[in-house]
Amino acid sequence: MLVKxxxxxxxxxxxxxxxxxxxxxxxxxxxxxxxxxxxKAVEEARERVKTAIVNSGLDFPGKxxxxxxxxxxxxxDGAAYDLPIAIGILAASExxxxxTMNDNRMTMNAIYYGELSLDGSLRATKxxxxxxxxAQKEHVSQIYVPIESANEASVIExxxxxxxxxxKELVDHLHQIESITPIKHLEVxxxxxxxxxxxDIFEVAGQELAKRALTxxxxxxxxxxxxxxxGTGKTMLAKTMPSILPPLSPAEALEVTRIxxxxxxxxxxxxLIRRRPYRNPHHGVSPAGIIGGGSNPTPxxxxxxxxxxxxxxxxPEFPRSVLESLRQPMEDGEVSIVRASAxxxxxxxxxxxxxxxxxxxxxxxxxxxxxxxTDKQIRKYxxxxxxxILDRIDLHxxxxxxxxxxxxxxHVSTSPTxxxxxxxxxxxxxxxxxxxxxTHLPAGRQVYTNSQMGNKLVKxxxxxxxxxxxxxxxxxxxxxLSARAYFRLIKISRTIADLASEINILPSHxxxxxxxxxxx
Amino acid sequence: xxxxxKQTGFLGEKFSEEYLLSKxxxxxTKNFSTKFGEIDLIFKDGETTVFVEVKTKKSLDWGTPExxxxxxxxxxxxxxxxxxxxxxxxxCRIDMVAILLNPDDxxxxxxxxxxMGLNMV
Numbered sequence: 001m002l003v004k005x006x007x008x009x010x011x012x013x014x015x016x017x018x019x020x021x022x023x024x025x026x027x028x029x030x031x032x033x034x035x036x037x038x039x040k041a042v043e044e045a046r047e048r049v050k051t052a053i054v055n056s057g058l059d060f061p062g063k064x065x066x067x068x069x070x071x072x073x074x075x076x077d078g079a080a081y082d083l084p085i086a087i088g089i090l091a092a093s094e095x096x097x098x099x100t101m102n103d104n105r106m107t108m109n110a111i112y113y114g115e116l117s118l119d120g121s122l123r124a125t126k127x128x129x130x131x132x133x134x135a136q137k138e139h140v141s142q143i144y145v146p147i148e149s150a151n152e153a154s155v156i157e158x159x160x161x162x163x164x165x166x167x168k169e170l171v172d173h174l175h176q177i178e179s180i181t182p183i184k185h186l187e188v189x190x191x192x193x194x195x196x197x198x199x200d201i202f203e204v205a206g207q208e209l210a211k212r213a214l215t216x217x218x219x220x221x222x223x224x225x226x227x228x229x230x231g232t233g234k235t236m237l238a239k240t241m242p243s244i245l246p247p248l249s250p251a252e253a254l255e256v257t258r259i260x261x262x263x264x265x266x267x268x269x270x271x272l273i274r275r276r277p278y279r280n281p282h283h284g285v286s287p288a289g290i291i292g293g294g295s296n297p298t299p300x301x302x303x304x305x306x307x308x309x310x311x312x313x314x315x316p317e318f319p320r321s322v323l324e325s326l327r328q329p330m331e332d333g334e335v336s337i338v339r340a341s342a343x344x345x346x347x348x349x350x351x352x353x354x355x356x357x358x359x360x361x362x363x364x365x366x367x368x369x370x371x372x373x374t375d376k377q378i379r380k381y382x383x384x385x386x387x388x389i390l391d392r393i394d395l396h397x398x399x400x401x402x403x404x405x406x407x408x409x410x411h412v413s414t415s416p417t418x419x420x421x422x423x424x425x426x427x428x429x430x431x432x433x434x435x436x437x438x439t440h441l442p443a444g445r446q447v448y449t450n451s452q453m454g455n456k457l458v459k460x461x462x463x464x465x466x467x468x469x470x471x472x473x474x475x476x477x478x479x480x481l482s483a484r485a486y487f488r489l490i491k492i493s494r495t496i497a498d499l500a501s502e503i504n505i506l507p508s509h510x511x512x513x514x515x516x517x518x519x520x
Numbered sequence: 521x522x523x524x525x526k527q528t529g530f531l532g533e534k535f536s537e538e539y540l541l542s543k544x545x546x547x548x549t550k551n552f553s554t555k556f557g558e559i560d561l562i563f564k565d566g567e568t569t570v571f572v573e574v575k576t577k578k579s580l581d582w583g584t585p586e587x588x589x590x591x592x593x594x595x596x597x598x599x600x601x602x603x604x605x606x607x608x609x610x611x612c613r614i615d616m617v618a619i620l621l622n623p624d625d626x627x628x629x630x631x632x633x634x635x636m637g638l639n640m641v
Contacts, residue, residue, distance in 0.1 A: 026611050027609040027610060027611060028609055028612070029598060029601075029612060029613065029614065029637050030613050030635050030637035030638055031637050031638070032638065050638070060638075062613065062634070062635040062637075062638060
């Protein structure tokens with residue numbers, strides 16, 4: 001008998017419908033074959049499915065079994081087809097209420113997705129959130145997924161998510177002997193909650209300018225470069241960044257969680273990424289690690305930092321190839337990864353935070369210590385970060401040596417706490433979210449911050465008074481800034497105005513923006 | 521030496537035949553052979569045609585009888601069975617009987633493995 005079961009293939013963030021066709025023929029020699037461009041992991045489903053069925057106390061038909069994963073031209077990878085194949089075999093051998101092509105029962109309109117263990121239980125499988133989103137879009141009312149991953153799909157409306165512990169339980173459910181309870185639907189807004197942070201910004205002594213720059217970066221999602229001698233607090237400042245970032249909005253949380261679901265980085269039972277991503281890859285990272293890669297491309301650090309922060313400590317130590325590969329995502333907010341088998345796009349709208357020393361020894365311009373580097377060494381060190389990358393970083397801020405007096409406790413207590421800065425940032429973000437509520441980028445992506453504005457939006461939302469415009473022109477001419485820098489300066493000044501809750505961009509806002517542009 | 525091996529094989533087939541008949545299988549033919557190879561025993565188990573390959577060993581010095589039934593051997597039996605069935609598509613399967621004999625040619629153990637096809641893919 002022939003049975004068709006619905007499942008899906010996740011290729012990048014795209015979900016495609018897959019029909020698992022299972023034929024159990026009574027004629028011909030017994031055997032078990034899987035066709036339909038199946039990878040090694042899918043081929044091995046044979047052993048897992050067979051053993052899981054037998055170990056669940058069910059009967060594995062000793063007949064000629066042919067499984068076809070249709071459409072046959074999409075490459076299928078991963079172990080998520082175990083469950084639909086097993087259900088198909090059980091249905092085709094009439095061990096569960098059958099669902100033939102003509103019999104349009106409830107069970108027919110369901111997606112099965114999950115990896116089987118040899119004992120018949122289901123293992124956590126990545127990408128369940130995408131399955132849920134797909135089911136909602138395609139009006140499939142039920143999805144059967146491993147219990148450990150089921151929470152991922154709990155935030156999707158209009159579908160029933162059945163958490164399956166093992167094959168036996170599912171068979172009983174389909175026989176209506178003992179039903180599996182669908183998991184409770186959760187509102188995304190209920191899940192986005194406050195989280196405690198380890199480092200507070202007020203623990204960093206002094207560095208008011210850098211803190212202000214961090215605030216602007218957090219408020220508008222602008223890139224920030226901090227430079228200064230070792231030990232002045234660059235890394236520590238960067239670590240406080242998560243504590244001043246606004247919480248993820250429900251829509252943002254879903255966007256981020258989708259990426260983490262594909263990457264298989266959600267922990268067991270987790271349904272949503274609640275805090276803004278903060279990624280700080282070591283400088284030994286490879287281009288594929290930062291951009292994403294693999295024959296079935298998985299998201300890299302830039303995508304994992306989507307809507308959050310990518311912190312590159314000791315930026316000049318990163319390989320040139322890695323830094324240059326950041327150019328395209330920094331400009332477009334997404335990466336396209338092309339491999340022989342797949343072409344995948346991942347969102348990568350991140351805030352770049354970089355920390356650099358002024359020279360190899362680190363003490364150039366230090367008030368008391370002597371720099372031991374030669375001119376050539378300094379030039380070589382600086383050339384490791386190319387002009388195009390620096391041009392894309394809007395905020396450059398010097399993190400100087402702190403005077404001993406400032407380290408005293410009195411000073412520390414007067415500086416603002418993360419909570420205070422965060423409320424400013426949240427207020428500024430609120431203005432931005434209201435501003436961009438009606439604006440959508442192509443491919444359905446949403447604009448959340450000033451930094452994501454394209455030139456068209458800049459013209460629409462950032463009207464400059466003649467006075468402000470004059471100041472900007474002067475700066476462009478004086479510092480020989482690029483056309484990109486022109487638009488970026490406007491965006492920064494917009495964020496500074498938002499932080500001050502001003503509707504118009506005032507010359508003072510522009511002046512502050514220009515101040516952060518100086519490339520030393 | 522060769523004659524002795526033949527004798528062992530013959531004994532094994534005899535024991536398997538007795539065993540399968542006791543399981544209510546119906547014997548169709550023995551030692552069906554063409555120039556491509558041979559099927560030791562062919563039975564009917566209800567509607568299903570069963571092709572049986574017998575492997576007999578007197579000592580485990582060179583491995584178990586189960587080990588002697590390789591993928592290649594399975595394929596050969598399968599090809600032979602297609603010849604036997606003249607290409608007809610009927611319910612059928614390939615079984616294997618593994619036999620160990622004592623030095624005095626009495627039966628030490630007999631194991632019947634149904635449906636080898638599922639383990640051979």
